[in-house]
Amino acid sequence: MAYHSRSHKASAPPAPAQHGSGLPYPVPPNYYGPTSYGSSHGYSDFPSGTHPDVIRSFQMVDMDRSGFIDESELQRALSSGYQRFSLRTIRLLMFLFKNPNDSLKIGPKEFAALWSCLGQWRTIFERFDRDRSGKIDSMELRDALYSIGYAIPPSVLQVLISRYDDGSGRRVELNFDSFVECGLIVKGLTEKFKEKDPRYTGTAMLTYDTFMSMIIPFLVS
Amino acid sequence: MAYHSRSHKASAPPAPAQHGSGLPYPVPPNYYGPTSYGSSHGYSDFPSGTHPDVIRSFQMVDMDRSGFIDESELQRALSSGYQRFSLRTIRLLMFLFKNPNDSLKIGPKEFAALWSCLGQWRTIFERFDRDRSGKIDSMELRDALYSIGYAIPPSVLQVLISRYDDGSGRRVELNFDSFVECGLIVKGLTEKFKEKDPRYTGTAMLTYDTFMSMIIPFLVS
Numbered sequence: 078m079a080y081h082s083r084s085h086k087a088s089a090p091p092a093p094a095q096h097g098s099g100l101p102y103p104v105p106p107n108y109y110g111p112t113s114y115g116s117s118h119g120y121s122d123f124p125s126g127t128h129p130d131v132i133r134s135f136q137m138v139d140m141d142r143s144g145f146i147d148e149s150e151l152q153r154a155l156s157s158g159y160q161r162f163s164l165r166t167i168r169l170l171m172f173l174f175k176n177p178n179d180s181l182k183i184g185p186k187e188f189a190a191l192w193s194c195l196g197q198w199r200t201i202f203e204r205f206d207r208d209r210s211g212k213i214d215s216m217e218l219r220d221a222l223y224s225i226g227y228a229i230p231p232s233v234l235q236v237l238i239s240r241y242d243d244g245s246g247r248r249v250e251l252n253f254d255s256f257v258e259c260g261l262i263v264k265g266l267t268e269k270f271k272e273k274d275p276r277y278t279g280t281a282m283l284t285y286d287t288f289m290s291m292i293i294p295f296l297v298s
Numbered sequence: 299m300a301y302h303s304r305s306h307k308a309s310a311p312p313a314p315a316q317h318g319s320g321l322p323y324p325v326p327p328n329y330y331g332p333t334s335y336g337s338s339h340g341y342s343d344f345p346s347g348t349h350p351d352v353i354r355s356f357q358m359v360d361m362d363r364s365g366f367i368d369e370s371e372l373q374r375a376l377s378s379g380y381q382r383f384s385l386r387t388i389r390l391l392m393f394l395f396k397n398p399n400d401s402l403k404i405g406p407k408e409f410a411a412l413w414s415c416l417g418q419w420r421t422i423f424e425r426f427d428r429d430r431s432g433k434i435d436s437m438e439l440r441d442a443l444y445s446i447g448y449a450i451p452p453s454v455l456q457v458l459i460s461r462y463d464d465g466s467g468r469r470v471e472l473n474f475d476s477f478v479e480c481g482l483i484v485k486g487l488t489e490k491f492k493e494k495d496p497r498y499t500g501t502a503m504l505t506y507d508t509f510m511s512m513i514i515p516f517l518v519s
Contacts, residue, residue, distance in 0.1 A: 181463065181464075230507045232507065232511050233507065233510040233511055236515055240514075242402065262517060266509070266513060266514075270509050274506070280503055280504065280505050281504055281506075282501055283502055283509075284500055284501050285488075285495070285502075286451045286453065288491050288504075289450065289451070289454040289488075289491075290451075290454055292513050292516070293454065293487075296461065296483060
C-alpha cells in the first residue's frame with residue numbers, strides 16, 4: 078500500500094499556502110514595519126532574512142542571553158506569535174528541531190526553522206478549517222495531511238484521532254495545538270519509515286534495534 | 299541481534315519476586331486481615347481471590363458506582379496502594395490494560411490485573427534499587443529489564459533514559475513512576491515487534507500501515 082498520495086514527495090516540507098499573502102507562512106504583525114535586526118541584537122546566528130518579530134520572540138525569553146532556550150521558554154516564545162501550545166506539542170517540536178548535539182535546548186537557527194514550520198502548519202490548518210471554527214474533524218485532518226503528501230490509512234487515522242477523544246461520545250475535533258501534534262507525528266514517523274523504505278514499496282525490513290530507536294524519541298512528548 | 303536474554307520468554311509476564319513474601323506482588327496492608335469482600339460489595343466482576351484492598355481502592359474512586367473508572371480516578375485509586383503516578387504513566391497503563399471496547403475506562407477485572415502488574419514492577423524496582431534510595435540509574439534499569447527478559451541495545455537504553463534527563467548534566471536516575479513507564483514502553487513495544495517476528499530472527503518486515511498502527515497508541519501518554 079502506498080503511503081503517500083501521488084502528487085507530493087514525502088520529503089518535501091508542507092506545501093506553501095496557495096492563497097492569502099503568498100508567503101509560505103502567515104504574516105506576523107509589523108511584517109512591513111522597520112527591518113533593523115540581526116547582528117546588532119547580538120543574535121547573528123539567526124539566518125539572514127529572519128523576521129525581526131521572530132528574533133524578538135526569542136530574545137524576550139532568552140533572559141540570560143545564552144543563545145539557547147529550553148522547553149518552557151519555547152512555550153512562552155511561541156505564545157507571542159502563535160498561541161500557548163501544550164507541553165506535549167512543545168516537547169515534540171523540541172525533539173524534532175533541536176540540534177542533536179544540544180540535548181534539551183534550541184538556538185536561533187532552530188527557532189527560526191521551527192517558527193516558519195509552524196506558520197506552514199497554520200496555513201494548512203486554516204485552509205481545512207472551512208467554517209473558521211478553530212477546529213477540524215478527522216476527515217478534515219485526513220484531507221489536510223493528504224494535501225501535503227501523507228495518505229494515512231483509515232486504521233491509522235482512527236488511532237491518531239482517538240488520542241483526543243474525551244470519552245463524551247461527541248465527534249472528535251482538533252484545535253490547532255492538537256493538529257500540529259498530529260501533523261508532526263505523522264510526518265516524523267513517516268519520514269523515519271521512508272528512510273528504511275527508500276524505494277517506496279510500502280514495506281520495510283527493520284531490526285529490533287532500529288525499530289525501538291526509531292520510535293522511542295517520539296515518546297518524549 | 300537477539301532482543302531477549304536467553305533465560306526468559308518475552309511473552310512471560312515480569313518474573314515473580316524471588317525473595318520476600320514469596321508472592322508475585324507486594325503484600326498490601328492488612329493482607330492477613332478480614333477477607334469479607336467480593337459480590338457483597340456489588341463488585342462481582344473482580345476475579346475471585348482479589349484482595350479486598352484492591353476492591354476498596356477501586357470502590358473509593360468509582361463514586362457513581364458505574365463499575366468503570368477514568369484516568370484521573372485511576373490515578374487516585376492507585377495512590378492508596380502505590381503512589382501518585384504521573385498522568386503520562388497513568389495513560390500508558392490505561393492504554394495497555396483497558397478493554398479495547400471501552401474506549402477510555404477500565405473495569406474491575408482490568409483494575410485487578412493492573413494492580414497486580416504494578417506490584418510485580420515494584421518488586422523488580424526494589425530488587426535493583428540496591429541502596430534503597432528510591433531511584434535507579436540507567437545501568438540498574440538495564441539490569442532490571444534484562445532480569446525479566448528484555449536485553450535492550452545500548453542505543454535504545456540511551457534514548458530511553460534521555461527522556462528523563464533534566465539537562466543539569468547530572469546522572470539520570472529514575473524514580474518508580476518513571477521506571478514503570480520505561481518498563482511498560484519496552485515491554486509493550488517489544489511485544490508488538492515480536493508479533494511480527496515470531497521466529498525471533500531479530501528482524502521484521504513491516505508495512506507502513508502496520509508500523510504506524512503499532513506505534514501511535516504508545517504516543518497516548
